[in-house]
Amino acid sequence: MINLLLLPILIPLVTAILLIFFKDRVVWQKALSLVAILFQLAASVLLVRRVYLEGIQTLNIGSWPAPFGITLVSDMLSALLVLTTSIVALACLIYSFYAIGKEREKFYYYSFFQFLLVGVNGAFTTGDIFNLFVFFEVMLMSSYVLLVLGGTKMQLRETIKYTLVNVISSALFVIAVGYLYAVTGTLNMAHLSIRIAELGQSSVLTIIAVLFLIVFGLKGAIFPLYFWLPGSYYAPPTPVLALFGGLLTKVGVYSILRTFTLLFYHDTSYTHALLGWLSMATIVVGVIGAIAYRNLRQIVIYNIIVAVGVITFGISLMSPESLEGSIFYLLQDMVMKSVLFLLVGIVVYVTGTNDLNKFSGLIQSYPLLGWLFFIVALSLAGVPPFSGFIGKLLIVKASLTEGLLFEAIIVLLSSLLVLYSVMKIFMNGFWGEKKGYEPKPIGALYVPVVFLILLSVLYGVGIEFIRPFIVEATSVLVDPMIYIQAVLKE
Amino acid sequence: MNNVILRTITAVVVPIIALFSIQLFFAGHYYPGGGFIGGLMAAGAIVLLLIVFDIRTVRKMIPINYQWLIGTGLLFAVGTSAGSLLFNVPFLTHAYRYVHLPLLGKTSLHTAVLFDTGVYLVVVGITLVIIETIGESD
Numbered sequence: 328m329i330n331l332l333l334l335p336i337l338i339p340l341v342t343a344i345l346l347i348f349f350k351d352r353v354v355w356q357k358a359l360s361l362v363a364i365l366f367q368l369a370a371s372v373l374l375v376r377r378v379y380l381e382g383i384q385t386l387n388i389g390s391w392p393a394p395f396g397i398t399l400v401s402d403m404l405s406a407l408l409v410l411t412t413s414i415v416a417l418a419c420l421i422y423s424f425y426a427i428g429k430e431r432e433k434f435y436y437y438s439f440f441q442f443l444l445v446g447v448n449g450a451f452t453t454g455d456i457f458n459l460f461v462f463f464e465v466m467l468m469s470s471y472v473l474l475v476l477g478g479t480k481m482q483l484r485e486t487i488k489y490t491l492v493n494v495i496s497s498a499l500f501v502i503a504v505g506y507l508y509a510v511t512g513t514l515n516m517a518h519l520s521i522r523i524a525e526l527g528q529s530s531v532l533t534i535i536a537v538l539f540l541i542v543f544g545l546k547g548a549i550f551p552l553y554f555w556l557p558g559s560y561y562a563p564p565t566p567v568l569a570l571f572g573g574l575l576t577k578v579g580v581y582s583i584l585r586t587f588t589l590l591f592y593h594d595t596s597y598t599h600a601l602l603g604w605l606s607m608a609t610i611v612v613g614v615i616g617a618i619a620y621r622n623l624r625q626i627v628i629y630n631i632i633v634a635v636g637v638i639t640f641g642i643s644l645m646s647p648e649s650l651e652g653s654i655f656y657l658l659q660d661m662v663m664k665s666v667l668f669l670l671v672g673i674v675v676y677v678t679g680t681n682d683l684n685k686f687s688g689l690i691q692s693y694p695l696l697g698w699l700f701f702i703v704a705l706s707l708a709g710v711p712p713f714s715g716f717i718g719k720l721l722i723v724k725a726s727l728t729e730g731l732l733f734e735a736i737i738v739l740l741s742s743l744l745v746l747y748s749v750m751k752i753f754m755n756g757f758w759g760e761k762k763g764y765e766p767k768p769i770g771a772l773y774v775p776v777v778f779l780i781l782l783s784v785l786y787g788v789g790i791e792f793i794r795p796f797i798v799e800a801t802s803v804l805v806d807p808m809i810y811i812q813a814v815l816k817e
Numbered sequence: 818m819n820n821v822i823l824r825t826i827t828a829v830v831v832p833i834i835a836l837f838s839i840q841l842f843f844a845g846h847y848y849p850g851g852g853f854i855g856g857l858m859a860a861g862a863i864v865l866l867l868i869v870f871d872i873r874t875v876r877k878m879i880p881i882n883y884q885w886l887i888g889t890g891l892l893f894a895v896g897t898s899a900g901s902l903l904f905n906v907p908f909l910t911h912a913y914r915y916v917h918l919p920l921l922g923k924t925s926l927h928t929a930v931l932f933d934t935g936v937y938l939v940v941v942g943i944t945l946v947i948i949e950t951i952g953e954s955d
Contacts, residue, residue, distance in 0.1 A: 333908050341895060347888035389909040553876075 331377060332384045332401040333447040334370035335409045338363055343441035357424055360437040361383040365415045367444070371410040378406045379796060382811035383803065385454065388797040393815050400454035400814055403800035404654060408451045408581060411658050412780065415573040415665045416444055418775035422669055423566040425771050429562075431476050439476070443469040443570065450578045454814055455600070456507065457514045459582065460500050461547070467493050469577060473567045474559065485562035492555040494543035503538040510535065517814035520589050520807050528593035536591035536598045540583065540605075547579020549639055550608035553632050557616065560628045565672030568624075572631055573665030577657060580635055584642050584653065588804040595645055598749070603643035607734060609636030610741045617748035621683040623756075624669045626748050630667070630707065633741055634660045640738065641722040644729055646795045651801045652721025658797075659786055663707055667749075667781040671699050673772050674756065679765040683755050686763030693766075697757040699780055704753055706783055708746035714787035820869065827869045834862040842937055843930075852933035856940025863945060872952055881951065885940045890938030897931040 330337075337528060342363035349355045378384055385402040387393060401409075420440065427436055446466025453459050470492075475486040508514060509533055510565060511522040523532055543553040555578070583602070591598055613636055618631030638660070641653030671681075678686040690697035706713035709720075719742060726735040786793060803809050838858035845851030866875045901910040913927035 329905060330908050337899060337908070344888055344891040347884060350884070386907050386908055389911065390907050410902075557940075611901075664942060 328512055330387060331374055332386055332399055335367055336445055338367045338370060338538060339444040339713055343438045343445065346438040346441065350435065351433060351532045353429065356432065356437045360441060364413065364420055368417060369414040369707055371413045374401060375410050378403050378694045379799065385814050390812055394515045397458050398515060400453050400808060402803045403796055403804065404552055405451040406768060407658060407796060407800060409448050411661045412447050414446065415661055418779045419566045419570045419665060421775040422772065427564060434476060436476060439469045439472045440577055441664040443473065447574050447578055448600060451581060453602060454516050455514055456516055456519065457504055460504060464497060466578065470571060474563050475533055485559045488555055489559040490543065495673040496542055500542045503535060503542055506535050516589055517811040523590055525634065528591065533594050533597055539586050539669055540602065543579045543582040547583060547635055548632055549605050550612050553612065557625060557628050565668060569665040571667035573661045576635055577593060577661050577751055580638050580657060583639060587642055589807050589810060599643045599645055602639055606636045606640035607737055608620040610737060614741050614744045618744055623674060623681045623683060623752060626752060627667050627671055630748065631664055633745055637722065637738060638720065644725050645723045647801055647805045648721050649725030650804050651797055652718045652725060654797050654800050656718030659718060659783060661780055662783050663703065667703055668712045669776050670703060673769060677767060683752060687755060687759035688761035691761050699776060700753055700757065702780055704746065704749035706787060707749055708742050712787055714783040716787065717790050775794055783790045823869055827865055831862050833866060834858060838862065845933060852936030853940055857944065860903040860941050860944035865949060872949060883945045886942035887939050890935045890942060893938060894932050894935030897928055
C-alpha cells in the first residue's frame with residue numbers, strides 16, 4: 328500500500344466530513360471519532376514500522392514527479408511526531424467525552440477536533456513549503472473555532488487576539504514563501520535545499536531564513552513573539568487546551584527544525600546564533616512566568632514556553648547529539664504538556680478554581696491523583712528514571728562540547744525552576760490541611776491521564792528500545808542528502 | 818411592500834445567472850472558470866433571491882440543508898481523490914478517457930470534474946451558510 332503515509336491525514340479528514348452529517352447524534356459522533364482515532368493510531372504505528380524497515384517514505388500526490396507535484400515525505404522524525412499526535416489526540420478525545428458538555432458537542436466539536444488533526448498530521452508529513460502553509464491554515468482555522476466554541480466572554484476576547492496574531496503571521500508566511508520562490512524558483516523542500524546549496528546561502532537567503540524564523544517563532548511562541556500565548560491558552564476548556572498545548576506550538580518548533588536543518592544550514596554563524604540567543608531568552612522568560620504565577624493554568628502555560636526554548640536551543644547547536652536531544656525532548660514534551668493540562672483540568676473540576684491559594688490537602692481525598700501529579704512533575708524537570716531526562720542530558724552535553732558553559736547552566740537552572748514551579752502546585756495544592764473543595768467522583772477522567780503517564784514512564788525507562796528510532800530521525804537532519812535523494816530519486 | 822418590477826426581473830435574471838454559473842463550471846478545464854467561481858456565481862443567484870424574497874420563502878423554493886451540502890461536496894472531493902487508493906496509485910491520481918456521446922460527439926470525461934463538483938458544492942454551501950446565519954441572527 329503506497330498510500331500508507333497519507334492515512335494519518337486521510338482518516339481524520341474523512342471522519343470530520345462524516346461527522347458533519349450527525350450533528351445532533353452525540354453518541355454516534357463519539358463512537359465514530361473514537362474508532363477513527365484508533366485507526367489513525369494503528370496507521371501511524373504501521374508507518375513508523377515501515378519507515379524503520381524501509382527508510383524514508385515518499386508519495387508523489389497525483390503521480391506527478393517530485394519537484395513539480397506535491398510530495399508527501401515521511402521520514403522517521405515526522406512519522407514519530409504523527410504517532411505522538413495520535414496518542415495525544417486519543418487521550419484528549421477520551422477526556423472530551425466526559426468533560427466537554429452537550430452544547431459544544433452539538434456544534435461540530437468532534438468535527439473540528441478531527442480537522443485539527445488533519446492540519447497537524449499534514450504539517451508534519453508534507454514535503455512542500457506552500458503545502459505546509461496550507462496545512463498550517465487548516466490547523467489554525469480549526470483552532471480558532473475550538474478556541475471560541477462555547478462563546479463565553481473570555482473566549483471571545485482571547486480569540487480576537489489569537490486570530491489577529493495568526494492572521495498576521497500567516498501573511499508573513501506567504502510573503503516569506505513568495506521571496507523564497509522568487510530567489511530559488513521552486514517550492515519542493517528537497518529541491519529548495521539543492522537550489523539554496525547551489526546559491527551558497529547569499530545574504531538574501533539569510534534574510535529569508537530570519538523571516539521564516541519570525542513566522543515559525545510566532546506559531547511556536549519563542550521570545551519575543553510569545554506574547555499572545557499566555558492569554559489565548561487561558562481561555563479554552565481543558566481538553567481543547569491539552570490538545571493545543573500538546574500539538575500547536577510543537578508544529579512551529581518542528582517547522583523551525585525542518586527549515587533550519589534542511590534549507591538554511593549554510594550560514595549557521597548568523598541564523599543559528601540568533602536562534603540560540605532567542606532560545607535562551609525564551610527559557611528565561613518562560614521560567615520567570617512559571618515561578619511568578621500562583622495560577623495553575625498560567626504555570627503550565629509558561630512551562631510550554633520554557634520547553635520550546637530548550638528544544639530550539641538544541642536545534643541552534645546543530646550537532647548530532649543536540650538534535651537527538653531535541654527530538655527526545657520534543658516527543659516527550661508533547662505528551663507531558665497535554666497530560667499536565669489534563670491533570671490541572673481535573674484539579675480545577677474538583678476545586679472549582681485555578682487559584683493555588685484557595686485550596687489544599689487534595690491528597691487526602693485523591694491519593695492517586697496526587698502521586699500521578701508528582702510523577703509528572705519529576706518527568707517534566709528531567710529526573711533520571713523519567714522521560715524528560717535523556718533529552719536535556721544530550722542538549723546540555725552538546726552545549727558543553729561546543730564550549731557553551733553559560734547556556735548549559737541556564738538550561739540546568741531552568742530545570743530546577745520548572746521543578747520548583749510544579750512542586751509549588753504539588754506542595755500547596757495536595758499537601759496541607761483539607762480545605763477549599765468538596766470531594767466528588769472523578770472516575771473516567773483518570774483513564775486518559777493514566778494512559779499518557781504510563782506511556783511517558785515507559786518512554787523514560789525504555790530509552791534503549793526507542794533510541795534506534797531517534798537516531799534514525801537524527802541522521803536525516805544531520806545529512807540533508809538522505810532526504811533529498813529519497814524525494815528526488817536521482 | 819409591492820416589488821412587482823424587482824420580482825419579475827429576478828424571475829428572468831436568476832435562470833441566466835444559473836446558466837452562466839454552470840457554463841463557467843464546465844468551461845474550467847479549457848477556459849477561465851472552474852468550481853470556485855462557478856459556485857460563487859450560483860450562490861450569487863440564490864443571494865439575489867434572498868434579497869428579493871425573505872429567507873423562509875427561499876428555503877421553500879430550494880429545500881436544501883446547506884451544512885449537508887458542504888459535507889457532500891467534501892465527500893465528492895475526497896472520494897474522487899481517494900478512489901485512487903483502490904487502484905494502489907498515489908492519492909489524487911486522476912483518470913480520463915475520450916468517449917463518443919450522442920449529440921456532444923467526441924468528449925473527454927475526466928475525474929477532475931468530480932473533484933471540481935465537490936469544490937462547487939462546498940463553495941455554494943459555505944457562502945449560503947454564512948449569509949443565512951448572519952441574516953437570521955438579530
